[in-house]
Amino acid sequence: MMDKKKVVVAFSGGLDTSYTVMYLAKEKGYEVYAACANTGGFSPEQLKTNEENAYKLGAKSYVTLDVTREYYDKSLRYMIYGNVLRNGTYPISVSSERIFQGMAIARYAKEIGADAIAHGSTGAGNDQVRFDMTFLVMAPGLEIITLTRDSNLSRQEEIDYLNSNGFPADFKKLKYSYNVGIWGTSICGGEILDSRQGLPESAYLKQVEKTGSEVIALKFSKGQLVGVNGEEFTDHIKAIQKVEGIAAPYGIGRDMHVGDTIIGIKGRVGFEAAAPMLIIAAHKFLEKFTLSKWQQYWKDQVANWYGMFLHESQYLEPVMRDIEAMLESSQRHVNGVVTMELRPYSFQTVGVDSPDDLVKNKLGEYGEGAKGWTSDDAKGFIKVTSTALRAYYLNHKDEAEQIENEL
Template sequence: MKKKVVLAFSGGLDTSFCCIYLAQDRGLEVHTVIVNTGGFSDEELNEIEKRAYVLGVASHAVVDETENYYNSCIKYLVFGNVLKNATYPLSVSAERVSQATAIANYVKKIGADYVAHGSTGAGNDQVRFDMIFNILIPNVEIITPIRDLKLSREAEIEYLHKHGVNYNAEKAKYSINKGLWGTSVGGKETLTSHDTLPEEAWPTQVTETAPRRLELSFEKGELTGINSEKLSPVKAIQKLQAIAQAYGIGRDIHVGDTIIGIKGRVGFEAAAPMIIIKAHHTLEKHTLTKWQLSWKEQLASFYGNWLHEGQFHDPIMRDIEAFLTSTQRTVTGNVFVELLPYRFQVIGIESPHDLMSSKFGSYGEMNNAWTGEDVKGFSKIFGNQVMIWHKVNSEQS
């Protein structure tokens, strides 16, 4: 009997090549699985399934991880206001650890001998997939045809044509990855340091230009409503994305340090993530103390970097998640946002936990909780040690 291999499958060029190669050149029984993290419609999933069977796979499965992806990962990226290099909401990084984990569980479920993925040898995904597989299914051998054979896209297309599979070269011009937390876009322009993606490369074209105001409702740090409509966090993200992406909001090109030590550029389209993180952070600035905000920023930066590098299963991540969850007890309220072409503006917030309360004074205008004499004494004591340092050292010079 042929040995089983589970192939992480997207229906794109690389994984289409892997289907044929694993069956024809390696003699394996190929079982494809696609992990939906909120980026596929039912029609798209049906088309991908048809493609898998046309390529001759023994079985094809869809694992829907959207809700689990949010609950185990995205939620904490919001709590931490995580933007890699102050720019990128980790759209692909977060998605890959969720997908790799689900694939490892599927390998266990069907008792496969091998697991395969279509990563090249030049990016982050190879490390994320390999590492998570090594952690969760250490006895299963990993096969990576594109990386091992060092194939160009042109060579892959030629191979498929030789095996009777047509693949549109123009379709392979841009690599697009869509998920709940944003869409990445890669092409020849992102391989340079100076060029930008053309308008037609962006998955969503700009169709809205009239300003629009939204009211975003948060409960303990999670987005749970838009314009007074109660929604689950996943549905709220999807609805906000549908509204805001038509303005061209959230488009950018991220330049980052890869796990393998080289610089990399990727375009991304992430209207909902960028608005949610900015709105959430604004609400936090009103409802948290300065030391809560300070420690959150430090721990969230580590959390985002460690997640980006695939280390999702390190127990320190659960510890940081517990801290982040604790900080969200009072992060409840509404945030008012205005959408405009290619940008948005946070107007303000309202919250029962707003620490900017007029009961205690208005900054620069009126104080209700202290006197001028209190400030005089406080200022003298607060700067006392620094005053002593300057006196002692000025006497020595």
């Protein structure tokens, strides 16, 4: 007998990947290896259920690939360094994790000598691009199988197939679909499909349970979160989870993102990301005190590109390593504690205590008094600074008169 071909299925436990496992094992005769790449979005109970279901569906093997720390070390910390928010709104939550899930699946496929990799993406979203591009680069030569996309399968067709083959597919058509990760939860479906509407309270997984207000203190060392309310962390992931536990019950970090998908259509997604929004806001606030004007300016430019490349599945583009080097270098003086006040649905920055605070200096206090220059120095500086404008309007007196008349 010929050996069966090996296929690794990127297995989330959802309908599409469950169908993929069973169909490839039963109908196509593949030796199926189900692999769940966890970037912080699965609970131990969910992972246990995934394993049990994978074997029921016909998988020869199941494995959980935990890449949460790799995701933080190789990308998430740079998103914090760069204060990355797509379109100034969305912390690129689950979408940025897809790259690392794809890389983990590709590595595993090569380790076991697989012939193919399969995933459950449809043909109408971003994930098909993220997975396919990662596999093409990281596992060249392996066949990529996408049953849902290629056959344009409906949910009901997949459910009927699983049920008819003895798997009780309890995949009811829910009003909303959720993707949960360490850097936030995305919400699709329901009212989001109508541009005129927003999400109701019931759509969010984490409900508002806290009232009143409280103060939270976030400590950063070289741009990384290392302390929460006086508790020190060497594990940055646990520090993020600590912030999430404190802030999520206030309903902080909820918003709606509208943007351009990789394939060219507009997309809309709701999200809840308490820890990301707090951490980014605190970090950006601290940088205002500790970075120079031009450090902030140029860091904003490259960070915007970093976020765009992440979203558009260009993490493996070599320039990303160059951007990361610049972002990391910029963080050498981003140290200190940021105090913030939390209340239901909102927060505000309060203050900063930093050894690198540039507001504290011996040259002067803004709006109070100058110590590093004299009044004559100030008048000379202002006169020289105005030289270009004075020269322009001396040569274009008609424009100067027009401005005078309009004023």
